[in-house]
Amino acid sequence: MDVFFPILVLDVDVDITSVLLALPAVDERDWPRTEFTASNEEAVLAGASAFLEAQQRVKPELVLLCGMGFHREPERRAEGRTARMDWWREELRRTEGKPERSLNDVLPGHQLQVLLELLKEGYGPVLAADSGMAAVLAALRLEALRERSWSEGVTVVYAGETHTQAFMLFRETVLGLYEHHADLPREALLSDLKEVRLNWLPDEQVRASGGHGCICGDFPPEAEGFRPTWAFGPKREILAGAARLAASCGDARFERCFGMLYGLELRRIQEAEA
Structure with missing residues (x-):
């Protein structure tokens, strides 16, 4: 760069x-x-x-x-x-x-x-x-992720030290998002990600569990549920086996x-x- x-x-x-x-x-x-x-x-x-x-x-x-x-x-x-x-x-x-x-x-x-x-x-x-x-832009540095987003929707998860953020991208555009705290258990995170991709997760439910909330919408059918998932950030190992663990530079910090x-x-x- x-x-x-x-x-x-x-x-x-x-x-x-x-x-x-x-x-x-x-x-x-x-x-x-x-x-x-x-x-x-x-x-x-x-x-x-x-x-x-x-x-x-x-x-x-x-x-x-x-x-x-x-x-x-x-x-x-x-x-x-x-x-x-x-x-x-x-x-x-x-x-x-x-x-x-x-x-x-x-x-x-x-x-x-x-x-x-x-x-x-x-x-x-x-x-x-x-x-x-900024996390989405870091993810978009990966050519494979950018290209995949033009054929179907992708999910980008940034697992930080204090918060976990997830973004639903289609054609390099953010269509929805989800925010919670980093201490959310793995199974609860995976369940929320599944529901938010399908536009089933109420914003109020995320806040009731201690998170910030989520934004869904009328996701286009071409996005096909945003199934391909990339996980970035210092705590990305929480999604091992459920996402591609990725890094867009040499140091997650x-x-x-x-x-x-x-x-x-x-x-x-x-x-x-x-």
Whole structure:
């Protein structure tokens, strides 16, 4: 993957932030990267600053950011889950399910908006997306998955440290999604995935079991139930035997960082062809 200027890439996963510095004329395997603990916006800013200090003060010309947000107070979590599914419905409408369109300089109604604005103040241009769309973009780096999505629907599961997200894709477009916590037992996860693919799983049922929710729809018959399944992320082994265990880069902790860079590349190609 080629970049034309330094890009700081941040994946904020609740308490752990993965950070990568994409550099021109440097092999992507040699791009500096690390992880640090951060439970709020100020800690992310401090960690990013310390990381860049160690890189001989290289100044990024663009920041890419993804995440779901930080922990909410217990009494606000149910409200937050409902709001998150409302945000997702609007995001799928806005982007028409095209993952690369999710990279935006504003995220109205998203928990990352405050951090996005703070990063703009410190570094200049910032493009941000939910971590789910970054995971989809990471999956779409795999040519076999992209090609399969044009002949039938596929399911992409990102099994992260704190959350599990699943996306139903057809022709490289997100048509539905599912979100739960990473401690959901395997059999319950497999049951939910089966039902959400068939448009049988109520959003309220997912929230009642402690998850965030799901979004289904009138899936086209050509998608054929989204049966081919790829599992990504640091906890993808939970789907061993039920999905293709895949990795779109050499380290699962940074897959979503590379996903955002792939999305940026897709946008550049589309703008050149327009």
